[in-house]
Amino acid sequence: MKVLVPVKRVIDYNVKVRVKADGSGVDLANVKMSMNPFDEIAVEEAIRLKEKGLAEEIVVVSIGVKQAQETLRTALAMGADRAILIVAADDVHTDIEPLAVAKLLAAVVKEEAPGLVLAGKQAIDNDMNATGQMLAALLGWSQATFASSLDIAGDKARVTREVDGGLQTIEVAMPTVVTVDLRLNEPRYASLPNIMKAKKKPLEEKTAADYGVDVTPRLTVVKTTEPAGRKAGVKVGSVDELIAKLKDEAGVI
Amino acid sequence: MPSYTAPVKDMQFLLHDLLNVTATGVAGYEDLDEGFTGAVLEEAGKVASAVLAPLNASGDREGCVLENGVVRTPKGFKEAFEAMKDGGWTALDCDPDYGGQGLPYLMGTAVGEIFVSANMAFNMYQGLTHGAYSAIHTHGTDAQKVMYLPKLVNCDWTGTMNLTEPHCGTDLGMMRTKAEPQADGSYLITGQKIFISAGEHDLAENIIHLVLAKAPGGGEGTKGISLFIVPKFLVKEDGNPGARNAVSCGKIEEKMGIHGNATCVMNYDGATGWLLGDLHKGMRAMFTMMNEARMGVGLQGYAVAEAAYQNAVAYAKDRLQGRAVTGAQNADGPADPLIVHPDIRRNLMDQKSFVEGARALTFWGAHMIDRSHREGDAAAEGLISLMTPVIKGFQTDKGFEMAVAAQQVYGGHGYIEEWGMSQFARDARITQIYEGANGIQALDLVGRKLAQDGGKHVMAFFEMVKAECKAHDGDDRMTGFVEPLKAASKQLQAAGMYFMQHGMKNPNAALSGSYDFMHLMGHVCLGLMWTRMAKAAHLALEAGKGDKAFYETKIATGRYYMARHLPACAMHLARIETGAETVMALPAEAF
Ligand SMILES: Cc1cc2nc3c(=O)[nH]c(=O)nc-3n(C[C@H](O)[C@H](O)[C@H](O)COP(=O)(O)OP(=O)(O)OC[C@H]3O[C@@H](n4cnc5c(N)ncnc54)[C@H](O)[C@@H]3O)c2cc1C
Ligand SMILES: Cc1cc2nc3c(=O)[nH]c(=O)nc-3n(C[C@H](O)[C@H](O)[C@H](O)COP(=O)(O)OP(=O)(O)OC[C@H]3O[C@@H](n4cnc5c(N)ncnc54)[C@H](O)[C@@H]3O)c2cc1C
Numbered sequence: 001m002k003v004l005v006p007v008k009r010v011i012d013y014n015v016k017v018r019v020k021a022d023g024s025g026v027d028l029a030n031v032k033m034s035m036n037p038f039d040e041i042a043v044e045e046a047i048r049l050k051e052k053g054l055a056e057e058i059v060v061v062s063i064g065v066k067q068a069q070e071t072l073r074t075a076l077a078m079g080a081d082r083a084i085l086i087v088a089a090d091d092v093h094t095d096i097e098p099l100a101v102a103k104l105l106a107a108v109v110k111e112e113a114p115g116l117v118l119a120g121k122q123a124i125d126n127d128m129n130a131t132g133q134m135l136a137a138l139l140g141w142s143q144a145t146f147a148s149s150l151d152i153a154g155d156k157a158r159v160t161r162e163v164d165g166g167l168q169t170i171e172v173a174m175p176t177v178v179t180v181d182l183r184l185n186e187p188r189y190a191s192l193p194n195i196m197k198a199k200k201k202p203l204e205e206k207t208a209a210d211y212g213v214d215v216t217p218r219l220t221v222v223k224t225t226e227p228a229g230r231k232a233g234v235k236v237g238s239v240d241e242l243i244a245k246l247k248d249e250a251g252v253i
Numbered sequence: 254m255p256s257y258t259a260p261v262k263d264m265q266f267l268l269h270d271l272l273n274v275t276a277t278g279v280a281g282y283e284d285l286d287e288g289f290t291g292a293v294l295e296e297a298g299k300v301a302s303a304v305l306a307p308l309n310a311s312g313d314r315e316g317c318v319l320e321n322g323v324v325r326t327p328k329g330f331k332e333a334f335e336a337m338k339d340g341g342w343t344a345l346d347c348d349p350d351y352g353g354q355g356l357p358y359l360m361g362t363a364v365g366e367i368f369v370s371a372n373m374a375f376n377m378y379q380g381l382t383h384g385a386y387s388a389i390h391t392h393g394t395d396a397q398k399v400m401y402l403p404k405l406v407n408c409d410w411t412g413t414m415n416l417t418e419p420h421c422g423t424d425l426g427m428m429r430t431k432a433e434p435q436a437d438g439s440y441l442i443t444g445q446k447i448f449i450s451a452g453e454h455d456l457a458e459n460i461i462h463l464v465l466a467k468a469p470g471g472g473e474g475t476k477g478i479s480l481f482i483v484p485k486f487l488v489k490e491d492g493n494p495g496a497r498n499a500v501s502c503g504k505i506e507e508k509m510g511i512h513g514n515a516t517c518v519m520n521y522d523g524a525t526g527w528l529l530g531d532l533h534k535g536m537r538a539m540f541t542m543m544n545e546a547r548m549g550v551g552l553q554g555y556a557v558a559e560a561a562y563q564n565a566v567a568y569a570k571d572r573l574q575g576r577a578v579t580g581a582q583n584a585d586g587p588a589d590p591l592i593v594h595p596d597i598r599r600n601l602m603d604q605k606s607f608v609e610g611a612r613a614l615t616f617w618g619a620h621m622i623d624r625s626h627r628e629g630d631a632a633a634e635g636l637i638s639l640m641t642p643v644i645k646g647f648q649t650d651k652g653f654e655m656a657v658a659a660q661q662v663y664g665g666h667g668y669i670e671e672w673g674m675s676q677f678a679r680d681a682r683i684t685q686i687y688e689g690a691n692g693i694q695a696l697d698l699v700g701r702k703l704a705q706d707g708g709k710h711v712m713a714f715f716e717m718v719k720a721e722c723k724a725h726d727g728d729d730r731m732t733g734f735v736e737p738l739k740a741a742s743k744q745l746q747a748a749g750m751y752f753m754q755h756g757m758k759n760p761n762a763a764l765s766g767s768y769d770f771m772h773l774m775g776h777v778c779l780g781l782m783w784t785r786m787a788k789a790a791h792l793a794l795e796a797g798k799g800d801k802a803f804y805e806t807k808i809a810t811g812r813y814y815m816a817r818h819l820p821a822c823a824m825h826l827a828r829i830e831t832g833a834e835t836v837m838a839l840p841a842e843a844f
Contacts, residue, residue: 014258029800030799030800030801030802030803048328069288070288070292071293073288073292074295075290077296189296189299189300189336189340190292190296190340191339191340191341192293192296192340192341192342192344192345192354193341193354194294194341195289195293195296196354196356198292199284199289
């Protein structure tokens with residue numbers, strides 16, 4: 001079985017996010033970028049499937065600016081076999097929307113014919129949580145989202161999902177799209193020998209036009225603002241005052 | 254608790270803007286494109302931040318424990334050591350014939366800095382192993398290489414270097430440990446070594462001690478010394494560790510810093526050893542290890558300062574204390590953050606400009622080593638040989654000073670252990686002492702290196718500085734760099750001239766100024782590096798390359814170093830030119 005893993009280049013989770021002066025979005029110029037953490041988990045899961053003998057080849061795909069090469073190399077260094085870069089933007093600030101990404105991925109799936117697509121549940125930059133679902137719909141495949149465990153047996157995948165208030169286990173027919181959650185696994189560090197090998201692994205470069213997909217945005221960003229700073233606290237004089245405030249002002253009890 | 258983030262951007266600047274590695278033509282550098290070095294440094298940075306740094310303070314608190322002859326390293330060290338091995342990091346610049354990754358020494362230096370900053374005590378286990386690897390790789394027989402190198406490369410076995418004895422540290426000629434030849438070609442080693450880093454621990458299945466000892470017939474002093482391989486467990490035919498050798502750890506020292514690294518008294522009670530290299534030429538073989546180790550210690554000096562600096566910056570931005578003299582900058586808060594105060598700025602700029610300058614000098618030095626090893630470049634070898642005592646002595650003196658400066662930013666919180674800043678200062682302190690105390694580095698520089706090969710290398714260094722100044726003559730962008738460098742370089746030459754004129758007649762006159770000379774030369778080296786970095790940053794800016802703010806910051810930081818630190822050169826020269834008179838004025842009884 002071939003496994004396809006889409007990986008997105010996003011602002012590093014350690015970076016303090018700053019909004020651009022004109023409010024049009026987050027400032028990404030010269031900011032450290034990394035692989036979306038949920039996608040790292042998806043890559044790790046694919047590698048584990050391969051190590052268990054359940055997958056033969058792992059193909060990683062990234063859609064965005066040319067610099068996403070680095071993200072793909074990271075996935076190759078972790079253990080993916082081959083990479084496809086679909087250049088769909090020149091400016092690092094251009095975000096390709098989930099539907100366009102899903103259409104491009106659907107086109108790649110048609111060419112590559114994987115038995116499984118493993119994606120992150122969402123990207124930490126815009127938190128859309130939509131690409132995997134849209135891709136399944138476009139392909140007419142089953143989908144299992146928010147996976148915290150994955151077992152593949154024959155033509156079925158058993159997936160435990162993290163849902164409100166607990167865990168739900170479902171079984172879906174393969175081929176399928178699985179989106180992964182935080183607790184599925186802990187991604188490995190790439191070893192030095194694998195980083196060196198990654199240099200020589202194939203990385204094919206395409207454009208959105210090669211797949212005939214229009215990536216023009218359909219959504220308009222009206223405004224981006226930083227969260228309001230924390231307001232100064234107040235000192236309460238007694239427990240009674242605290243209870244009164246919690247009741248009347250905060251309305252939490 | 255302190256945290257650490259690898260300065261990947263700065264390292265990438267040095268590799269690609271300053272040294273322009275892929276264009277140098279050095280064998281192996283052609284693979285060091287920006288994407289590749291970025292991937293290596295990022296990944297090393299991840300391991301450093303997530304695995305090594307969290308063990309730094311806990312390792313300091315717990316220390317090592319000796320129980321029944323076995324040393325237990327702090328909690329988590331074993332797992333972290335396995336992670337380093339699994340990641341292939343220990344093999345980075347080792348020979349592919351023995352399982353190494355074959356990357357240049359320069360990359361080993363960059364990655365090494367990251368690991369040292371994150372956890373210096375931990376990284377020493379691997380650092381000493383690398384030293385043993387190099388000594389055996391250079392001086393070993395084929396059989397010795399096959400037996401030991403693959404295991405040292407992947408750190409299944411670790412290494413040590415055993416020079417020091419209770420009555421001799423600097424003056425190894427007084428060494429007492431003996432080696433008696435046996436019929437089978439081996440030697441029996443008897444004696445006591447002290448202060449042996451990583452002499453005993455629980456991280457590896459075998460420990461390969463490289464031991465200096467006196468074999469019969471070698472004569473007096475250091476001439477009679479030979480180097481021996483003494484494994485903790487004798488190696489069996491099949492290459493696996495066998496019977497225990499007669500070497501044991503008698504005690505571990507309680508010490509000021511690097512608590513996570515065991516400093517051991519090692520007793521050799523007729524232990525079996527094998528000669529490494531030529532008989533009675535042990536000092537030469539040991540120097541292979543020592544030169545590498547001195548570069549490594551020079552690196553430790555600024556690497557610890559880097560870690561301390563990162564935390565000082567975070568604290569200075571966070572801690573509210575006092576108001577900016579020019580008016581409140583955090584009007585809604587009870588006070589402004591420390592970073593608004595000029596004196597805190599001075600402090601942080603001292604740290605930043607030193608660390609970045611030292612990093613550049615160390616990378617440049619590593620590049621010279623690659624040129625020498627990979628290209629047989631004799632001029633590069635001469636330069637690095639000249640510069641090794643400067644890199645070791647100057648960078649560790651300043652590194653310690655800067656770790657203390659970072660501690661100072663924390664006020665009282667820097668002095669108590671809870672914040673972790675005291676550890677940086679305590680850890681950095683040893684770098685001024687081991688691998689040849691810094692006074693000995695100064696002696697090596699003035700007494701040996703200046704005159705080496707008829708003064709050829711120091712002349713080459715002067716020429717290099719002169720050429721740099723000339724290259725930027727009349728370049729407006731470089732004002733603030735060229736003049737101070739020119740002046741400092743003249744002062745350095747004047748100091749050299751003073752030694753030439755007085756050294757022969759009155760050696761005390763030269764050696765009274767040796768320490769100042771080492772510092773004077775250190776400033777010239779960093780001034781040279783800052784000049785080159787400023788130029789590289791200007792070129793990058795003009796090419797519209799990447800992060801404008803980064804390059805502008807680079808230039809401004811360089812200007813600070815030139816303006817605020819190069820003036821020290823005039824002071825050092827003035828001291829040197831007073832000779833021995835005031836230094837040696839008192840008879841010993843007067844103290
Ligand atoms: C934590 C730690 C780890 C160590 N690890 C190792 C190790 O792994 N292997 C190993 O072999 N050793 C190791 N050492 C030993 C270390 O290298 C020595 O302590 C060092 O070389 C100095 O020797 P000494 O302590 O005997 O001091 P001394 O030689 O007694 O020197 C004392 C002082 O006198 C000065 N001095 C001595 N001679 C002269 C001279 N001719 N001219 C001017 N000044 C002079 C020195 O600069 C120094 O300041 C370690 C030491 C420590 C503390
Ligand atoms: C072992 C120990 C014993 C002590 N004993 C006592 C005691 O008995 N009684 C007592 O009251 N206190 C005591 N102290 C507290 C000590 O006096 C304070 O730690 C010290 O005054 C610094 O204050 P701070 O720690 O809050 O640092 P901060 O005030 O936060 O200062 C941090 C750094 O910022 C700098 N800084 C602050 N403001 C400015 C400014 N406006 N301009 C430029 N730089 C600035 C400082 O120079 C310092 O380097 C003790 C502390 C220690 C560690």
